[in-house]
Amino acid sequence: xxxxxxxxxxxxxxxxxxxxxxxxxxxxxxxxxxxxxxxxxxxxxxxxxxxxxxxxxxxxxxxxxxxxxxxxxxxxxxxxxxxxxxxxxxxxxxxxxxxxxxxxxxxxxxxxxxxxxxxxxxxxxxxxxxxxxxxxxxxxxxxxxxxxxxxxxxxxxxxxxxxxxxxx
Numbered sequence: 701x702x703x704x705x706x707x708x709x710x711x712x713x714x715x716x717x718x719x720x721x722x723x724x725x726x727x728x729x730x731x732x733x734x735x736x737x738x739x740x741x742x743x744x745x746x747x748x749x750x751x752x753x754x755x756x757x758x759x760x761x762x763x764x765x766x767x768x769x770x771x772x773x774x775x776x777x778x779x780x781x782x783x784x785x786x787x788x789x790x791x792x793x794x795x796x797x798x799x800x801x802x803x804x805x806x807x808x809x810x811x812x813x814x815x816x817x818x819x820x821x822x823x824x825x826x827x828x829x830x831x832x833x834x835x836x837x838x839x840x841x842x843x844x845x846x847x848x849x850x851x852x853x854x855x856x857x858x859x860x861x862x863x864x865x866x867x868x
Contacts, residue, residue: 709797713804720808724844725815731828742830751830755840758824799858805851812844 735741735754743752816825827840 709800712797713800713807716801716804717808717811720805720844720847721811721815724809724812724842724847727843728816728826728828732826735828749832751832752828753830753840755827755830756823756825757827757840758822796858796862798854798861802851802854802856802858805847805854807851809844809846809848809851812847813842 731752732754735743735752739754741754744750745752813825825842825844827842827845829842829846830840831838
């Protein structure tokens with residue numbers, strides 16, 4: 701019975717990764733189509749806090765490593781995929797659902813952004829969400845970035861819960 705539950709968890713993680721990647725690519729396509737007429741435009745989603753923008757990120761997360769060789773961008777994404785596969789299928793992995801779903805979010809987000817980099821290496825990842833308070837703006841991001849952050853929190857939660865259950 702436990703093997704069936706583990707199988708369901710693994711499939712859940714893979715399905716979440718697939719859904720996140722597809723949803724990320726769809727949202728990017730929809731926003732590009734909407735903003736294609738005015739790529740310099742800024743559209744208020746939540747007045748004075750959230751805008752829809754048209755940005756290309758040739759760097760890493762939140763435009764880090766923008767001026768560095770591309771290997772610094774592809775290597776972390778490849779490592780995320782490798783770690784996901786190892787954690788998902790190892791015998792001593794965290795079998796709790798939040799951890800598996802978190803890994804799925806991380807993998808799906810990494811694959812969504814990697815698809816952008818492979819498809820259009822010169823312009824990188826398309827970011828379109830601009831969050832700000834007054835004059836302070838967070839770097840533009842997309843659905844994949846949001847899912848990666850959510851996945852890290854879910855996986856961290858599962859790890860803490862697991863350690864507490866072990867009495868550490």
